[in-house]
Amino acid sequence: MADTPTASAQRTEQEWRDILSTEEYHVLREAGTERPFSGEYENDPTVGVYTCRACGAELFRSETKFDAACGWPSFYAPLAEDRVRYIKDTTMGMERVEVRCAACDSHMGHVFGGEGFPTPTDLRYCINSISLRLTPDASA
Structure with a gap:
């Protein structure tokens, strides 16, 4: 688990504002959340890497x-x-674990455990679509 962002991805807040849209900035830099069922990747079946x-x-x-x-x-x-790196989040009257990009410290979403999903880890990384970009696997 990384403790701080890498120097190569650090920018001033003004630089982030210059390169991100208003919505991207709100979620990635201000730990906002996009509306549920509004993101482009929720049901996208494309095989690839999310960056x-x-x-x-x-x-x-x-x-x-x-x-x-x-x-x-x-x-x-x-x-x-x-x-990724994890931060205890006690906003919204509950205790959650925030997930951030370890390289640039941008907000991705939250991780939840013990919900009973049939996955190998019993964890759910609930990630904002606007925090991600999907690069399709060319061999798929």
Whole structure:
């Protein structure tokens, strides 16, 4: 688990505002959440790699994506544990675990455990579509 973003992906907040749309900035840099069932990747069956929309770091693979019917893309594991970092989140009157890109510290979503999904990890990485970019696997 990474503790801080890499120097190559650090930018000033003004630089982030210059390269991200208003909606992307709100979710990625201000830990916002897109409306449920509004994102482009929730039900996308494309095989490939999901990267951070802000910096391009590879975070998730489509093979770990599953339908949690929650309104956001769900994964049961990141590509590797050093690709994401976790932060205790006590906003909204509950305790959750925020998931951020380890490379640039952008907000991805939250991870939940113990929900009973039939996945190898019993974890649900509930990730905002707007935080991701899908690169299709050319060999698929």
